[in-house]
Amino acid sequence: GENVEQHPSTLSVQEGDSAVIKCTYSDSASNYFPWYKQELGKRPQLIIDIRSNVGEKKDQRIAVTLNKTAKHFSLHITETQPEDSAVYFCAASIWTGTASKLTFGTGTRLQVTL
Amino acid sequence: NAGVTQTPKFRVLKTGQSMTLLCAQDMNHEYMYWYRQDPGMGLRLIHYSVGEGTTAKGEVPDGYNVSRLKKQNFLLGLESAAPSQTSVYFCASSKQGESTEAFFGQGTRLTVV
Numbered sequence: 001g002e003n004v005e006q007h008p009s010t011l012s013v014q015e016g017d018s019a020v021i022k023c024t025y026s027d028s029a030s031n032y033f034p035w036y037k038q039e040l041g042k043r044p045q046l047i048i049d050i051r052s053n054v055g056e057k058k059d060q061r062i063a064v065t066l067n068k069t070a071k072h073f074s075l076h077i078t079e080t081q082p083e084d085s086a087v088y089f090c091a092a093s094i095w096t097g098t099a100s101k102l103t104f105g106t107g108t109r110l111q112v113t114l
Numbered sequence: 115n116a117g118v119t120q121t122p123k124f125r126v127l128k129t130g131q132s133m134t135l136l137c138a139q140d141m142n143h144e145y146m147y148w149y150r151q152d153p154g155m156g157l158r159l160i161h162y163s164v165g166e167g168t169t170a171k172g173e174v175p176d177g178y179n180v181s182r183l184k185k186q187n188f189l190l191g192l193e194s195a196a197p198s199q200t201s202v203y204f205c206a207s208s209k210q211g212e213s214t215e216a217f218f219g220q221g222t223r224l225t226v227v
Contacts, residue, residue, distance in 0.1 A: 051213055104157040
């Protein structure tokens with residue numbers, strides 16, 4: 001099955017700096033790569049996603065890049081703010097023909113300090 | 115529009131007891147999923163369903179059973195709870211098809227003593 005590795009497990013940045021989280025996946029059939037943000041005690045929520053036919057996608061301060069050849073994708077957050085502090089999960093999805101199955105990374109705890 | 119709702123939010127079980135977690139969605143989604151979340155291990159898929167009356171095993175199905183008798187509901191059962199099943203359980207749902215966003219419930223914190 002699919003295996004998704006995520007690094008780093010914890011990341012501390014100062015407010016205003018950039019944060020980068022990296023993920024690799026094992027199955028070349030994966031074609032959808034969402035990123036979820038989970039605040040303490042809350043449910044995971046989608047913040048951005050990218051499909052395999054796109055190399056980069058940006059939404060305000062958040063961007064995701066995908067390198068299909070190397071099988072890795074990254075989340076970039078610029079001008080970080082205290083409210084960006086949370087756990088971020090990457091995921092890779094394989095379409096089986098009847099179902100879309102997400103495999104998650106182990107998460108990155110981002111702390112934005114003042 | 116409540117989205118995805120899980121019942122209960124918290125539960126403490128004794129080893130060997132059984133319980134059922136209920137997930138309900140009002141978005142008319144075809145696909146529903148049950149995940150467990152453990153520290154340092156991310157979210158792992160237990161079982162999933164691609165439609166009413168269908169279920170399939172995920173990554174960590176042992177010790178759990180599921181049923182999807184109605185499109186809007188997906189039940190997760192623990193027949194004989196074990197301490198290793200102490201976890202936070204999340205239900206999610208998504209539209210039919212490729213590359214669709216998964217919407218999560220608020221989670222159920224289960225402790226087995």
